[in-house]
Amino acid sequence: MARERDVLEVDVLFVGAGPASLGGAIRLAQLYGAHNDAVRTGQKTGPELSTENILVIDKARNVGDHGISGAVLDPTSMRELFGDFIAAGCPVESPVTSDSLWFLSKTSHLKAPIAPPPMNNRGKYVASLNKLVKWLAAQAESLGVQVFPESPGQQVLYDGERVIGVRMGDKGLDKNGVPKANYEPGPDILAKVTVLGEGPRGTLAKQLEKRFELSAGKNAQVYSIGIKELWQMPKGTVPAGQVIHTLGFPLDRDTFGGGFIYSMADDIWDVGFVVGLDYKNPMLEPHAEFQRFKMHPSVAALLAGGQMIRYGAKAIPEGGWFSMPRPFGEGFLLIGDSAGMLNPLKLKGIHLGMKSGMLAAETCYDAVAASDSSALRLSAYQERIDRSWIRRDLYSARNFHQAFDRGRIAGIVNTALGFITGGRAFGVVDKLSGKPGQERMERLVDYFGRDVPGFERPRYDNKLTFSKLDDVFRSGTKHDENAPNHLHVLDTDICASRCAHEFGNPCQYFCPANVYEMVPAAIGSHSIEKEGFSDSGKRLQINFANCVHCKTCDIMDPYQIIDWVPPEGGGGPVYTGL
Numbered sequence: 318m319a320r321e322r323d324v325l326e327v328d329v330l331f332v333g334a335g336p337a338s339l340g341g342a343i344r345l346a347q348l349y350g351a352h353n354d355a356v357r358t359g360q361k362t363g364p365e366l367s368t369e370n371i372l373v374i375d376k377a378r379n380v381g382d383h384g385i386s387g388a389v390l391d392p393t394s395m396r397e398l399f400g401d402f403i404a405a406g407c408p409v410e411s412p413v414t415s416d417s418l419w420f421l422s423k424t425s426h427l428k429a430p431i432a433p434p435p436m437n438n439r440g441k442y443v444a445s446l447n448k449l450v451k452w453l454a455a456q457a458e459s460l461g462v463q464v465f466p467e468s469p470g471q472q473v474l475y476d477g478e479r480v481i482g483v484r485m486g487d488k489g490l491d492k493n494g495v496p497k498a499n500y501e502p503g504p505d506i507l508a509k510v511t512v513l514g515e516g517p518r519g520t521l522a523k524q525l526e527k528r529f530e531l532s533a534g535k536n537a538q539v540y541s542i543g544i545k546e547l548w549q550m551p552k553g554t555v556p557a558g559q560v561i562h563t564l565g566f567p568l569d570r571d572t573f574g575g576g577f578i579y580s581m582a583d584d585i586w587d588v589g590f591v592v593g594l595d596y597k598n599p600m601l602e603p604h605a606e607f608q609r610f611k612m613h614p615s616v617a618a619l620l621a622g623g624q625m626i627r628y629g630a631k632a633i634p635e636g637g638w639f640s641m642p643r644p645f646g647e648g649f650l651l652i653g654d655s656a657g658m659l660n661p662l663k664l665k666g667i668h669l670g671m672k673s674g675m676l677a678a679e680t681c682y683d684a685v686a687a688s689d690s691s692a693l694r695l696s697a698y699q700e701r702i703d704r705s706w707i708r709r710d711l712y713s714a715r716n717f718h719q720a721f722d723r724g725r726i727a728g729i730v731n732t733a734l735g736f737i738t739g740g741r742a743f744g745v746v747d748k749l750s751g752k753p754g755q756e757r758m759e760r761l762v763d764y765f766g767r768d769v770p771g772f773e774r775p776r777y778d779n780k781l782t783f784s785k786l787d788d789v790f791r792s793g794t795k796h797d798e799n800a801p802n803h804l805h806v807l808d809t810d811i812c813a814s815r816c817a818h819e820f821g822n823p824c825q826y827f828c829p830a831n832v833y834e835m836v837p838a839a840i841g842s843h844s845i846e847k848e849g850f851s852d853s854g855k856r857l858q859i860n861f862a863n864c865v866h867c868k869t870c871d872i873m874d875p876y877q878i879i880d881w882v883p884p885e886g887g888g889g890p891v892y893t894g895l
Contacts, residue, residue, distance in 0.1 A: 322484075323504035327372045327463075329681045330508035331674075332470040332483055332521060334375035335384065336446070336667050337653025338514035339453035339464075340398060341674025341681075342373050346460035348682040366685065368461030372506065373454075374485065376469035378887035380454040382793075383516075383866055385545070385629040385895040386446035386667060387577055387589065389413060389438050389560060393706070394671035399456075408452050409442040410581040414558030419615065421566035421576075426615040434736060435663045435714070438560050443579045443587070446667065447892045469883030470515070471503060473524050479690075480648035482507040483521065488885055492799050510648060510681045510690050514674060517632040517654040518868040520882050522642075525649060531642035536751040538636040538657060539718055540872050541574065544607045544829050545589030546788070547581075547627040547894055548620050555584040562664075563616075564725070567609040572596045573721040573728070576610050577664075578619065585626075585894075586619060591633065591664070593721065594827075594873045595754030598764055602826040603869075604630075605775050608782040617781060628788040629895045630829040630867040635661040638715040639748055644702070645695040650677045658707070662714035662732065669707055676701040716742035719749035722757070755875050760819045769821070785831040789863050793891030794830070796862040796884055803884035804832065804864065809857050811876055813838070813845045817853035820875055827873045830863040865890045 329345060331338035346368045355361040377383040390409065395402040403409070416432040416439075432438075454464050471486040482505060489500035513522050517540060526532055563576035573593030581587050590607035610616060634640075634657045641657035644650060652658070652673040659666030680698040684690045702708060713735070720731035720742055727743075734744035742749040761769045777784050783791075796803075806812065816822055817835070824833035835855040845852045866889045871881040 320500070320502050322502045324507060325372075325504055326507045328366070328370035328508065328685050329372070329510045329512060330483060330506050331371075331373040331512045331514055333513070333515040333519070333653075333655070334373050334377070334380045334450065334454060334464060334466070335514055335516055335653055335670065336450060336453060337658070337670035337674040338373050338512065339450065339457050339674070340394060340671035341512060341514070341652060341678040342371050342457045342462045343398060343453065343460060344675040345371050345678035345681055346457065346462050348678060350460070352682070352686070369463060371462045372508075373457065373462060373464045374468040374470060374483075374506070375464070375466050376883045376886055377466055377889060378891070380464055380466050381447045381451035382891045383889055384446040384450040385631045385892045387543070387579065387587070387664065388444050388446050388667060389579065389665065390442045390444040390449070391665055391668035392440070392442060394668045394675065398671065398675065406452065408448040409444045411443050411557035413438040413441045413443060413560050414556065415560065417561045419561060419563045421563050421613055421615065423566055424614060426563070426613075436562060443558055443560065443581055445581070445894050447895050449667070467886035469886050470521050471883060473511075473521050474505060474507070478647055480511050480525070480646065482511055486883055486886055490801055490885070492801060494801050510650065510684050510695070512650045512652055512674075512677050512681065513655050514653040514670070515655050517634045518871050518881070519655045522651055522655040525646065526642055529646050531646070531651075535642060536636055536639040536719070537753040538634055538640045538642075539751060539754045540594045541591045541633045541635050542594055542603050542630060542827075542829065542867060542869050543589055543591045543633050544603060544630045545587060545628070545895065546625050546791075548586040548588060548623040549626045550584040550586060550623040552584055554622070555580045555586060557582045566613055567606050568592070570725045572598070572601065573718065574606075576616070578616070586623065588616070588620065593635070593718070593754065594632070594869065595722070595757045597757055597759045599758050599761055599820040599823045600770065600826055604785055604788070604829040608775065608777060611781055620781060625783065625791065627893060627895055628791040629890060629892045630865050630869070632868040632872055633664075634659050635718045636751060637661050637717060638711040640751065643699070645692060645698050647692045648690045650680065650695060650698050652677050660710055660714050662717040669710060672705065672707055673702065676705060713740040715740050716746070716749045719751040722751070755873050755877065758820065758823065758873070758875050761821050785829060786863070789830045789865065792865050793893065794863060794865055794889060796864065796888040798862050800885045800888070802859055802861045803882050804859050804861050804870065805880040805882060806857065806859070807878040807880065810845050810847050811878060812857040813853055813855060814847035815850040816876065817855065818850045824870055824874065824879070827869050829867060829869065830865045832860050832863045833870065834858045834860065
């Protein structure tokens with residue numbers, strides 16, 4: 318007999334337990350507390366509101382397991398939410414003690430005499446997002462908020478054109494989708510307001526964006542991939558609080574990106590590399606570029622004598638103000654990275670995500686108190702954003718990433734002129750247009766001409782540089798291999814034919830976890846032709862158990878036939894300390 322789905326009704330559902338959702342849930346609980354005090358003292362009429370009706374769900378096994386960022390924390394939102402957040406126990410690694418910007422050639426670096434204003438991190442903190450999220454979850458739970466890990470949002474629930482909640486993913490299905498002995502259908506969570514804080518390229522946010530055309534009239538969102546490792550150094554060798562950013566090597570002048578090196582507590586270097594997911598070279602491999610970055614003499618010298626202990630990767634929404642989707646509709650709000658809340662010039666988004674969650678909470682409180690979650694009521698969220706410091710922060714960097722479409726030199730010139738003109742592109746244009754990053758990828762013949770290089774995996778020494786599989790091992794990633802594949806490729810015939818000839822199957826390069834491989838076709842398998850392209854003789858193999866949930870495949874696939882959906886709850890990386 319088929320098991321019925323459980324149904325849980327709440328006031329407000331936050332999807333994704335990142336800083337945006339948890340900051341929002343905490344702020345909403347504070348507002349509920351103030352409301353109840355006012356009811357008890359006769360200042361307000363009506364029923365009290367229970368914080369148990371605020372629910373946060375997350376796909377990770379434990380809250381914080383999927384939390385990864387640089388991170389240099391701007392404390393503005395923390396102070397607004399907690400006052401003296403350090404005294405309250407917020408786990409930061411160190412105040413920033415120094416800022417440096419390095420321009421890397423192949424063999425040396427030139428240090429900028431002063432850090433540009435956006436990279437002045439005085440008063441900010443080096444932090445681990447993993448630790449920060451765990452602490453925020455504990456603060457939320459102390460206020461009565463419910464936080465459910467191992468609970469991925471799989472499907473938006475509607476009543477007509479109104480969002481009424483989310484269906485969570487089923488548990489206990491085998492790789493063919495057949496229920497196992499431990500099968501549990503995912504419950505339906507019905508909410509007066511559903512707040513999506515899934516991070517970049519969220520599954521449910523994608524569903525809403527398509528259905529309600531939330532990006533109509535906007536620039537396309539563009540992303541980067543950030544890849545990082547933690548390095549344990551000998552005791553007493555690395556003072557905490559150092560912040561270094563780099564430009565130049567190993568990327569060419571047409572590719573956006575750069576490195577970051579932060580020193581954490583306990584003699585740990587946090588070293589990472591960002592590559593714009595709008596590059597032209599179809600064979601560019603972000604993971605390999607990161608390994609090359611570490612081989613630069615100036616970087617290798619910092620890591621000498623250390624041991625790599627942790628790895629992770631994540632997409633970063635870099636489109637800026639003009640790429641942000643409409644963040645509200647009938648019964649729903651978007652917050653954090655799902656709403657594009659990141660300043661690409663400063664490469665900071667935690668404070669923006671938290672503030673967006675707090676403004677969403679104020680909007681949700683008004684909606685719950687008025688029993689009105691219409692789009693008209695929830696549009697107050699956009700008005701709050703426009704009146705807040707979020708707009709000032711993002712608007713000044715509104716044309717930052719788009720200028721790099723014209724190359725690194727043009728991007729740097731635009732950035733410098735933007736300091737003077739309040740963010741105008743090249744000092745004169747208020748808004749630069751942009752297009753989806755995958756559309757900038759060039760076909761093999763256009764990029765290389767007739768001399769297309771063969772695919773050859775880089776060699777690594779397992780001391781300074783590491784293969785994707787070695788890095789994945791250090792990410793703590795685990796998935797049940799007898800569960801449904803969560804990486805849906807809508808037409809694998811394209812992979813075996815058209816994509817092989819046009820782009821050389823870039824998924825095998827852009828994935829930082831060796832999820833996608835092109836392997837020889839089985840003997841006797843049928844020949845595949847697609848749209849006039851012949852069979853390459855290879856077939857796509859998806860090693861979904863390696864997936865670190867970065868979303869790069871969903872973003873950078875040139876045909877947009879890869880759909881990343883959440884795996885069974887609890888699967889994925891364990892980003893301890895990242």
